[in-house]
Amino acid sequence: MSGDPLGRPGIHVPVLKLGNVLLVTLQGDLHDHAAEQLQQDIGEAVASSAVTGVVIDVSGVEIVDSFLGRVFAEIAATARLLAAQTIVAGMRPAVAITLVELGLTLPGLRTALDAEQAMRLLTGTPPHLPHIPGRRESA
Numbered sequence: 541m542s543g544d545p546l547g548r549p550g551i552h553v554p555v556l557k558l559g560n561v562l563l564v565t566l567q568g569d570l571h572d573h574a575a576e577q578l579q580q581d582i583g584e585a586v587a588s589s590a591v592t593g594v595v596i597d598v599s600g601v602e603i604v605d606s607f608l609g610r611v612f613a614e615i616a617a618t619a620r621l622l623a624a625q626t627i628v629a630g631m632r633p634a635v636a637i638t639l640v641e642l643g644l645t646l647p648g649l650r651t652a653l654d655a656e657q658a659m660r661l662l663t664g665t666p667p668h669l670p671h672i673p674g675r676r677e678s679a
Contacts, residue, residue, distance in 0.1 A: 553578045555585045561593040561662050562586065562624075563655065567600040575611045583618045593662035594619050597655040599630025609644040616648035625650065629658040 553574065556563045562585055564578065582594060596612065598604070616626035629652040639646065652658035659665070 553581070555581050557585070557589055557591065558659070559663065560591050561595060561659060562589070562591050563595050563597065563659075565597040565600065565655070569601065569603050570608060572607055575608050579611050579615050579618070582615050583622075586619050586622045586624050592624055594624055594626045595629055595652075595655055595658040595662065596626065597629045597658075598635065599632070599654065601635060602632065604635045604638055606642045606644060609639055609642060609646060612649060613644070613646045616646070620648050625662060627652050627658040627661060629653070629655045 553564060553566060553570070555578075562582065564582065570578065585591070586594065594615065596615070612626075612628060619626045626648065627650045628646070631651060650658075650661065652661055
């Protein structure tokens, strides 16, 4: 089994391509080595697939430290240089508070409440509105 220099098992975070967007879903906490590998994987995927956006779903992450915050900012900077936008989706309030307390502004990153909203922002798809009886649908 591959692992990091400290002997922890290697954690591979899948990077999925959905149309012109890469979707990365983080589950649980990401160790420094795995975060660095993710940064490299996303950079390579953006460069090789000419996507226009990257969504990083952090709804499964409970703790973000300053290192992971910087990795997110560096992912966004790399993607921006390769003509792609980066959106972090599903951030928990405690994670947002921690980032503010650490003084991390995460330049170049946009945020969305969830991955679905992030995909809409990147693809320009209007939000889905439920049909309400009596409301006129615009064409």
